[in-house]
Amino acid sequence: METDLDEKRAVTALAALAQETRLALFRLLVQAGPAGLPAGMIAERLAVQPSSLSFHLAQLVHAGLITQRRAGRQLIYSAEYSAMNALLVYLTENCCGRDAISAPLCDPAAGCCPATAAKTPAA
Amino acid sequence: METDLDEKRAVTALAALAQETRLALFRLLVQAGPAGLPAGMIAERLAVQPSSLSFHLAQLVHAGLITQRRAGRQLIYSAEYSAMNALLVYLTENCCGRDAISAPLCDPAAGCCPATAAKTPAA
DNA sequence: CCGGCAGTTCGACGATTGTTGAACTATGGA
DNA sequence: TCCATAGTTCAACAATCGTCGAACTGCCGG
Numbered sequence: 001m002e003t004d005l006d007e008k009r010a011v012t013a014l015a016a017l018a019q020e021t022r023l024a025l026f027r028l029l030v031q032a033g034p035a036g037l038p039a040g041m042i043a044e045r046l047a048v049q050p051s052s053l054s055f056h057l058a059q060l061v062h063a064g065l066i067t068q069r070r071a072g073r074q075l076i077y078s079a080e081y082s083a084m085n086a087l088l089v090y091l092t093e094n095c096c097g098r099d100a101i102s103a104p105l106c107d108p109a110a111g112c113c114p115a116t117a118a119k120t121p122a123a
Numbered sequence: 124m125e126t127d128l129d130e131k132r133a134v135t136a137l138a139a140l141a142q143e144t145r146l147a148l149f150r151l152l153v154q155a156g157p158a159g160l161p162a163g164m165i166a167e168r169l170a171v172q173p174s175s176l177s178f179h180l181a182q183l184v185h186a187g188l189i190t191q192r193r194a195g196r197q198l199i200y201s202a203e204y205s206a207m208n209a210l211l212v213y214l215t216e217n218c219c220g221r222d223a224i225s226a227p228l229c230d231p232a233a234g235c236c237p238a239t240a241a242k243t244p245a246a
Numbered sequence: 247c248c249g250g251c252a253g254t255t256c257g258a259c260g261a262t263t264g265t266t267g268a269a270c271t272a273t274g275g276a
Numbered sequence: 277t278c279c280a281t282a283g284t285t286c287a288a289c290a291a292t293c294g295t296c297g298a299a300c301t302g303c304c305g306g
Contacts, residue, residue, distance in 0.1 A: 011143055017214070018138035019294080020130060026214075033219035034231045039253060052295060054254050073252050073303050081218075085228050088211050091140070091149075095204075096156035104227060105208050108157045142264080162283060175265060177284050196273045196282050 003082070005090045009064070013087050016063035021048055022056045029066055029079040036078025038071070126205070128213045132187070136210050139186035144171055145179045152189055152202040159201025161194070 005013070017023050024046055029036060037045075043053045057077060060066040064083045069076050088104040095106040128136070140146050147169055152159060160168075166176045180200060183189045187206045192199050215227040 015141035018141040031217045081229050094154045106204050
């Protein structure tokens with residue numbers, strides 16, 4: 001389902017999220033669901049200047065983490081869940097040397113990586 | 124298990140990962156498992172200058188994504204899986220307005236968010 | 247066609263980031 | 277004690293980032 005990321009795309013996505021306003025913005029859209037939110041409402045909720053918001057929205061769009069669509073005079077933004085999932089998977093890829101996994105959470109101490117788990121004395 | 128993140132800690136973690144060398148470094152450690160790798164071997168594998176590597180290692184340590192321990196003259200670095208998991212959970216928190224979830228992967232089109240899934244016509 | 251609202255684009259500024267090489271600290275062996 | 281190895285710290289530099297205000301574009305109502 002989600003397209004695999006190469007290193008550069010992953011860096012772009014992470015850089016897009018590595019900023020207070022954009023992280024709050026992205027999470028707002030993740031929580032808003034596929035219906036998304038118009039730019040104006042986002043600006044209001046995050047108390048950000050329109051021009052600044054536009055800048056951040058563009059970064060997230062460029063990173064592929066959100067998408068834009070028009071509804072009358074408003075521009076609606078919504079989270080791109082597949083891109084988010086691809087990023088999560090990329091970060092945890094081959095966790096502890098295992099073969100590919102699809103669900104990213106990884107906890108060696110709890111048996112995520114049987115081969116190496118014994119070497120982690122609950123530290 | 125994993126400590127919840129506040130916004131600033133999340134931004135720090137994401138910023139730490141939003142750089143080619145550091146992302147490669149982190150993934151290398153994730154794949155290396157809890158045993159970790161000495162700085163020298165990391166430098167060799169990533170073909171990075173020692174002083175530059177030190178800089179990046181420090182950022183990841185500061186972000187809480189990796190930890191350092193000494194073994195003789197070597198400094199061994201290993202991934203902090205709980206921090207990584209906390210970050211993944213933070214990103215997907217309240218996905219589509221749902222209550223907390225523990226496994227981060229989120230796909231509205233596939234029923235992750237029943238209430239809103241119908242509004243996404245396979246677009 | 248005109249006014250105005252929703253959002254974006256632009257240029258300029260200060261702040262932060264990543265790199266490099268040289269000097270420094272710490273550990274282990276002889 | 278002296279030396280070599282493993283890694284870190286420091287200062288300086290170019291490059292990139294985030295913010296601001298002002299000007300701009302696109303869309304709708306009348």
